Amino acid sequence: MKFRDVIGHQVLKQHLIESTLNGRVSHAQLFLGPLGNGGLALALAYAQFVNCTNQQGNDSCGQCAACLKAAKMIHPDIHYTYPTVGAKAKSTDFAAAWRKAILENPYLNGFEWLQQIEAENRQGNMTAEECESIIHKLSFKPFEGKYKVLIIWLPEYLSKEGNRLLKLIEEPPASTLFILVAHRAEKILTTIRSRTQLLNVPRYPDEVIQETVETRFGWSADKAKQVAILAEGNYNRALAIVNGQQQVDIALFIRWMHSLLGQQIPQNVLLNEEIATIGREAQKNFLKYTLYFLRQSLNKSLFPDKVLGLTSQELALATQLAEGLGIEQYEKMASLLEDAIYHVERNANPKILFLHLSVQLMEVRAYVRSR
Template sequence: MLFKDVIGQPEIRQHLLDIAKREKIPHAQLFMSQPGSGALALALAFTQYVVCVNKQDNDSCGVCSACIKAQKMIHPDIHYTYPIIAKRPSPHPSLSTDYIQEWREAITQNPYINELEWLQNIGAENKQGNITADEARNILSGLKLTTFEAEYKIQIIWMAEALSREGNILLKLLEEPPEKTILILIAENQEEILPTILSRCQLVKINKIDDASIAQALLKKGVPQSETTHIAYLADGNFNEALKLMDSETHGNTRLLTQWLDFSVNLKAGELLRWTEETGKMGRENIKSFLEYSTHIFREALMLLHIKEYSPRLAHDELTLASRINRFLNYEKLSDILQLINKKHYEIERNVSPKMVLMDMSLKVRKILKK
């Protein structure tokens, strides 16, 4: 992966380039990351830069044989450890490389993938992924060998939380690292990393990606410019989430909200009933997401109403919707609706029947409108 393909994170990119160029690479780094913020993408770009034989000032060359191998994740000096479930019948020992083919495919397709999606990819269903003691020992012995092609031997450990107790096996490695080895641990929950490991790694904090970079990346993926801003806004710094939103959610939600308002405002009782039935079947998570989305639209409408020259985080059709809302709602009614939706969101979380919640919400919104 090239640095230029990493989304946002200019400071971390610069930091990683700097330490590689000055050959001041710490033996062990812990990338402590917000979900979907690109820790693995950064690690891939960094390790490719380290092995590239024709380094450019700000990126790998992308064409030398080391780069090609790194891109295909087949470089003999770059190793990957990630959570797995034991294969059935289980080979002994049970190692991350049991799933190397799946790993290469999944990560090539989306380096922002989360652990759950990865585990689903390898058929884990409800089982928890593990980094086994065998895998930890394998890392130890692997890093002791001399390199094949590169100057450094590199080990990436993705979702290092999955090491749990087996992490202690790596302590010796962290205390007395062999010459020319680079260890990169990637994690999202600092509390789940053994303190003994934490204290021996150089911590690299990876924050959320900024909205503008996410929007730009979506644009490159062919998302219309009118939609990139609100997807980025909803994704809140998580590019994996942005990819999911890109696929489905927003389109459906804009339609649902437009219908709900139309049926409620214009007293179309039969349609409203049908809407409640259908929407009630969407499942709790989808309904929550619809309510969150509606909150976002009403809040933006409220801002538009009250702040001169406010530039809203809305796509074209949403802007139309927000202006329509503002035509029949004033500040007081908008705040009441926001409170109402918030309360309904809470009830959905509390397992109240979705149909009841949506029906009650529709009845109450009519009262607010009539005020």
């Protein structure tokens, strides 16, 4: 893929492009950052760029033979190592599934990948055989490209077998580039980690996710913003929301909020029962959205002129909520919501949980009114 196809990360892209054009490619780099940060997508674009025979100042050309092969993940000098299952498995045993999965979604996470190769309950790993295969593959000069590239996706899965690679990473053959793409530094063998140059690939800002959802999927600004809030910087999660329709039911949210603000206990009880049926993931999103709404409402009371990311219906509710509420009450409500998210994740009974939460939220409001 080209750099322009990777969302966000303009500064990092420019750094990778310029260092390549200036002939300063570090031979072992670690792209590190949280899940859904686009680290693998960046690595794919980088591998294509270094081997492009018609590099542009700001991207690979996308047209040359090298680019076309890289884009299909069949360039003979670009290799991939990723977690697999089976005692003596090698990555190439899963090459077809790998290409399919990554061409479909380069923001995929390790759990989803292992599910695709039907790992079920088996742990993914990178075997001694895979390490030997890497040593073998990298012992040749590049066939066609300028660089022989090995992308190691999730080196967290390299157990002590990975130490077989130390010498290779430390003193690689000429024109060899290792790109390690990881999410958890502490899970990588220190011997390997210490031999790489770190490149931090941070979480995506909400604006980048919102803009991407708007432009790539044609979603309205309001809905795209909601996706960005729920995705929390993880673009893979945003894709799951877009594809799986894991949106928050705003109509339900508004009715629930009205029942709280109006202290309408019977309606609130019915709504809690309805929420109890929507599934855990949706309940979590519902609570996260309430938390976001609460913060926007606080913003509204602190900075009345500030433009908010809320629809007019929500804005009216936010204004009502903000009435007479101090920062202390906001904090109390926010911590109640965070507790509720924690308990949803731990399989609490949703009917009881939402009832309990509603009562406590009403109490915070009632306290304000009684003063």
